[in-house]
Amino acid sequence: METSSFSSMLLFQLLMLLPAFIAASTQPKMSxxxxxxxxxxxxxxxxxxxxxxxxxxxxxxxxxxxxxxxxxxxxxxxxxxxxxxxxxxxxxxxxxxxxxxxxxxxESFGKLFTTHSPDFLGLKRSSGIWPTASYGKDVIIGIIDTGIWPESESFSDKGMSKVPARWKGKCENGTAFIPSLCNKKLIGARSFSKGLQAAGINISTEYDFDSARDFMGHGTHTSSTAAGSYVFGASHFGYAKGSARGIAPSAHVAMYKVLWSSDTFASAATDILAGMDQAISDGVDIMSISLGLAQTPYYEDVIAIASLSAIEKGIVVVCAAGNEGPSTSSIYNGAPWIMTVGAGTIDRSYLATLELGNGLKFEGTSYFPQRVSISNTLLYFGRDDPKKSGCVSLSRTEVMEKVVVCDTTNLTDLYGQMEVVSNAGAYGAIFLTESLFLDPEDYSIPGILLPTRYGNEIMEYAWRNTSIVKSMQFVSTKTGSGPAPEVAYFSSRGPDPISPHILKPDILAPGVDVLAAVRPDVPFMEAGGYDLLTDYALYSGTSMAAPHVAGVAALVKAVHRDWSPAAIRSAIMTTATKGDNKLGTIHDQWNGLTATPLGFGAGHINPNGAMDPGLIYDLDTQDYIQFLCDLGYNETQMGAVIRRSQWGCHNNHTDLNYPSFIAGFNQTTSLSEKQFTRTLTNVGAPGSTYWASLEIPSGMIVSVEPNTIKFASKYQKHKFVLSIKLDKNAPKVNYGYLKWIDDHNHTVSSPIVVTNY
Missing domain, CATH: 3.30.70 (Alpha-Beta Plaits)
Incomplete structure (x- = not known):
């Protein structure tokens, strides 16, 4: 009976499931x-x-x-x-x-490839400083530059908040620029040229505009880097394709055009000063300056003078360090109240592939802007003539419609070699080089840069009469490459020639192959006999690094509205990263050797860390006045910098409360020890205790007193003294770190640099 009941129940269940089985067997496959x-x-x-x-x-x-x-x-x-x-x-x-x-x-699905420095900096939509800062909402970034192209998608105001009520600026009417071109993203646009015209320098009416409109794309690029809106599908002729956006994409932008096209690119100091003055008056929160004047004392440097005025109003001033590396003491804009920015590489490379007729395959650098595929093309190498092998001089009859191998090992003008190859009618070129670089716009013909370690096997094969290029293919982008960051070869280095006792640059930021908006109506370059235009392009320079830091400063400002410019700089410097993406130390792109803080300052910028630094090294106007007093400036010189008739100076020298340390020793002095007094302010939790940790190489003896500091309350201050002794056999440049560490995951890091010339 029990068995029969079980069988009946099983049959019932099967009958109930049968329609589903029938339906499943007859239903067509999913579309x-x-x-x-x-x-x-x-x-x-x-x-x-x-x-x-x-x-x-x-x-x-x-x-x-x-x-x-x-x-x-x-x-x-x-x-x-x-x-x-x-x-x-x-x-x-x-x-x-x-x-x-x-x-x-x-149908296929791909993951998003961004353009790419925000990702390299660790900025994420769902966590960290971006959502906390509302992407820089209500912060105003003033750009001192070459103007702006307002129609660029990067300056769309879709989703932007309304213009802050405190804003006093405007958009001026001018050549090819009307006020209605501004919106909730681009909230101000002015131009300044009276000084240039007074000097008898005529603005080019053929290339420039008597307005805030950008004549060369530089200002458009820096503006969109700092605060550009989201733009999908941006690329440099197919390279770096992805979503372009600024570091603070919800911040507002105001342009102050001070650099013009004349016989050369020109900018009068009076116009720079007027632009910065107007930016202060208008109410910007951050000022980004990607230009510089001659290295002069601060009382002759209008950027330094105007910047100090901005600092007094609570405006963060960020400036490019200059592009005169790898020479030492080549820093510009090194005043201690300015955040001075060096340029670093990012983990993205632009590639071409090469396959020779003998089966050898190579991958090298190229920015040639067309998806051409060279196949079964004759190869040429002028081995018996140094001028031909180095592509200094080529015979058109010998290289016409061939791919030329250029051994540039002992040459310094790679651009010149590219011109020679192009003018000779070659179809393409293979450059064997170790430390030379070509800008993206220099690729007038299909060219690939390969390390010299491949030279022998390539040149030996190329010398044969039957040698061919089986395949050359272009427009390939790879992320995750490295090591990155490296200090860009062109980035200016310290020590600062005006104040060598202040470590400059302050920080390293992406400045190599940065994709951002440009002027779209003039050719970016010529390739294959055609003029090529683009809305977005790869630029390199400390000009590109500075707006990255300006964008991060805007994010920190959005989180900490009451912080001083010095506090924001301190937060950025003391949380910087010290290594690269391959878990090594930061290297120098120029020679491949380990870099020093004279190239990268406190390290590479880390936006998420800057949001919560734990401790800050703060400064106010009086601290900077005392700094100038200690330089020995007379009354006229002091008055020129601080723009007032009365001030107070202490008789005793006092250290500037800077978040880094640099001590210079030399063989002509008997001084064997230097001391630095600093003051820390707690911006973290009350009751925090910090312990000093020293990472010091041989050749330096460093001590800290006290080495433990407890902060009973938020905003409490404590002093400490750092002492440095130097070993006679120390290298010319040596460095380590002081790190204040608490039990709340804060590490407040400062570089300690010793020069021994």
Whole structure:
């Protein structure tokens, strides 16, 4: 009886499941999305356009396969002739029976490749400083530069907050610029040229605009780097393709044009001063300056003078360090109230691939802006003549329509070699080089840069009469490359020539191959005999690094509205990273050797860390006045810098409360020890205790007193003294770190640099 009941129950369950089994066996497979490439010449004449033909094709197969759903998605007329649709296997089969069918591409999904420095800096939508700072909402960044291209998508105000009520600026009317071009993103645009014109330098009416409109793209690039809105699908001729956006994409931008096109690019100090003055008056929060004047004492440096005035108003001033590296003491904008920025590389490379006729394959650097594929092309190498082998001089009859191998090992003008090869009519070039660089706009013909370690095997093969390039392919971007960051070869180095006892630069930030908006209506470059235009381009320079830091300063300002400029700089410096993405120390791009803080300052900028530094080294105007007093400036010189008739100086020398240390020793002095007094302010939790940790190499003896500090309350201050002794056999430049560490995951790090010349 029990057995019979069990069998009846099992039969009942099977009968209940049977309809589901039957349905599952008879239901067609799930539909999928496909891209269907069609022969556009096969369109019947009775269709008015290709889209109507594509839609009819899909509707017809739907009827044949008895499908009621509307699967049609898009019709394509430019990327290809065809359409996309979500099709069942039956529908796909019917489409592919059509004589007009060319190819089928199954739908694929790719991950987002950004443009790319925000990712390299660790900025994320869901965590860290971006969401905490609301992406820089309500912060105003003033850019002192060459103007702006207001129509760029990077300055769209979609999703922007309203203009802050405190804003006093405006958009001026001028040549090809009307006030209505401004919006909630671009809230101010002014130009300053009276000083230039008074000096008898005429502004070029052929290339420039008598307005805030950008004549060369530089100001547009820096502005969009600092605070550009999201732009999808931006790229440099296919390189670095992804979503472009600024470091503080919700911040507002104001442009102050002070650099103009004349016989050369020119900017008068009076105009720079006027632009900075107006920016202060208008109410900017951050000032980003990617230009510099001659290295002069502060009382002759209008950027330093105007910057101190801005600092007094609570404005953070960020300046490019200059592009005169790798020479030492080449720093510009090194006043201690300015945040001075060096340029570093990022973990993204632009590549071409090369395969020779003997099967050897190589991957090298290239920015050639076209997806050409060179195949089965003769190879040329002038081995017996140094001028030919180095591509200093080439015979057109010998290299015409060939790929030329250029051994540039002992040469210093790679751009010149590219010009020689191009003018000789070569089809492409292979440059064997170790430390030379070409800018993206220099690739007038297909060219690839390869390390000299590949030289022997390439040159030996190229010398044969039958040698060929089997394949050269371009427009490839790789992220995650490294080591990165490295100090860019061109980035100016310390010690600062005006104040060598202040470590400069302060910080390293992305400044190599930064993709951002540019002027779109003039050729960026010439390649293959064609002028090429672009909306976005790769630029390099400390000009590109400075707006990265300006953007980070805007984010920190948005989180900590009451912090002083010195506090924001301290937070950025003391939380900087000291290593690269390969877990090594930061190196120098120029020679591949380990870099020093004379190139990278406190380290590479770390936006998320700067949001919560734990401790800060703060400063106010009186501290800077005392600093100038200690330089021995007379009353006239002091008055020129601080713009007042009365001030107070202490008789005793006092250290500037800077977040870094540099001590200079030399063989002509008997001084063997230097001391620095600093004051820490707690911006973390009350009751925090910090312990001093010293990371010091041989050749330096460093001590800290006290080495433990307890802060009973927030904003409490404590002093400490750091002492440095030098070993006679120490290297010319040596460095270590002082780190204040608590039990709340704060590490407050300062570089200690010793020079021994």
């Amino acid at each position: 999928q999305t496909y891209i269907i490439h069609m022969d556009h010449s096969s369109k019947p004449d009775h269709f008015s356009d290709h889209e109507s033909w594509h839609q009819h094709t899909v509707n017809s197969v739907s009827l044949t396969c008895r499908e009621d759903k509307e699967p049609f998605l898009y019709s394509y007329t430019h990327v290809m002739h065809g359409f996309s649709a979500k099709l069942t296997p039956c529908q796909l089969t019917e489409v592919e029976k059509s004589p007009a069918h060319v190819a089928t591409y199954k």
